Amino acid sequence: MLQIPALEKLVHELSRLPGIGPKTAQRLAYYILKSKNSYPEKLSESLLRVQSEVHTCPECFNYTDRAICKFCEDPHRNSEILCLVEEPSDISRIESSGAYRGRYHVLHGVISPLEGINAKDLKINELMARLAASQNENNEKPIREIIFAFDADLEGDTTALYLTKSLQGKNVKISRIAHGIPMGSDIDFIDDRTMGRAMENRVEL
Numbered sequence: 085m086l087q088i089p090a091l092e093k094l095v096h097e098l099s100r101l102p103g104i105g106p107k108t109a110q111r112l113a114y115y116i117l118k119s120k121n122s123y124p125e126k127l128s129e130s131l132l133r134v135q136s137e138v139h140t141c142p143e144c145f146n147y148t149d150r151a152i153c154k155f156c157e158d159p160h161r162n163s164e165i166l167c168l169v170e171e172p173s174d175i176s177r178i179e180s181s182g183a184y185r186g187r188y189h190v191l192h193g194v195i196s197p198l199e200g201i202n203a204k205d206l207k208i209n210e211l212m213a214r215l216a217a218s219q220n221e222n223n224e225k226p227i228r229e230i231i232f233a234f235d236a237d238l239e240g241d242t243t244a245l246y247l248t249k250s251l252q253g254k255n256v257k258i259s260r261i262a263h264g265i266p267m268g269s270d271i272d273f274i275d276d277r278t279m280g281r282a283m284e285n286r287v288e289l
Contacts, residue, residue, distance in 0.1 A: 091117065143214070145190040145207050147172045155188055162186040163218070164228045168211070168247070170194050170235065178233060186231075189214065194239040195246055203246055211247075215254060229257040236263040236281060 091113060099109035116124050140146070141153035148154070155161060155175070165186030169175055172190050191206040218227040230251065234240035244260055251258055264282030265274055274282070 140190075144188045145172075145192060145210065146175055146188060160185075163225045165231065166214075166227050166229070167231045167233050169233045170240070170243075174233060191243070194234060194243040196239045196242075206243075208247070208250070212250070215251075215256065219255065227256060229259060232258070232260040234260070236277075 094113045094116065095106070095109045098104055098112050099106050101109075104112070116127065137149045138147050139149075141148045141156055143152050143156040146153045146155065150157070162185055165184075166189055167178065167184060167186055168189050168191060169178070170191055170193060172192075175188055175190070178184050189207065189211050191208065191211075193201055193206050195201060195203055195206070215227055215230075217223075218225075220226075230247075232240075232244045232247065234244055248258055262285040264278065264285050265271065271279075
């Protein structure tokens with residue numbers, strides 16, 4: 085088989101992207117190669133531009149190309165409620181629901197000992213500093229509630245438990261988004277873990 089180092093390097097780098105396996109990476113590499121008239125140049129330009137223009141918001145650590153992100157900048161959002169998310173991409177999912185109008189704080193991951201990710205690797209110290217600053221006696225709208233919007237998995241549960249202990253005695257209400265049976269789904273196809281969560285998070289009618 086003919087070895088082409090440049091092509092192999094491209095396949096290797098593409099396969100490092102989340103959700104991209106070797107076969108998909110190879111298909112993408114061949115597509116880029118086949119479209120070499122303009123697409124590779126546009127792709128390269130986009131990558132360089134996002135690297136130079138996009139940075140993390142100094143307040144909530146969402147991605148932005150402004151001094152602070154649009155959610156921190158918006159004076160109409162409720163500053164007394166703070167929603168913690170794992171990644172910046174989670175914010176768009178919450179915003180699309182239209183059910184939340186508070187502020188955000190992005191942890192940039194969750195605690196995962198198997199992957200070597202500890203609390204110090206996340207934006208938890210920054211969260212504590214933000215909470216302390218908001219509860220300054222001169223602040224008229226301190227943070228009163230923190231919502232955990234984490235995945236319903238072991239890492240999400242571990243992070244929620246750690247944060248719950250860290251926030252004890254901080255005079256703030258702690259809640260977590262409900263997990264259970266999705267809207268429109270068939271109960272016959274719900275796994276045991278999801279069913280357990282649905283029972284735990286049941287609501288009174």
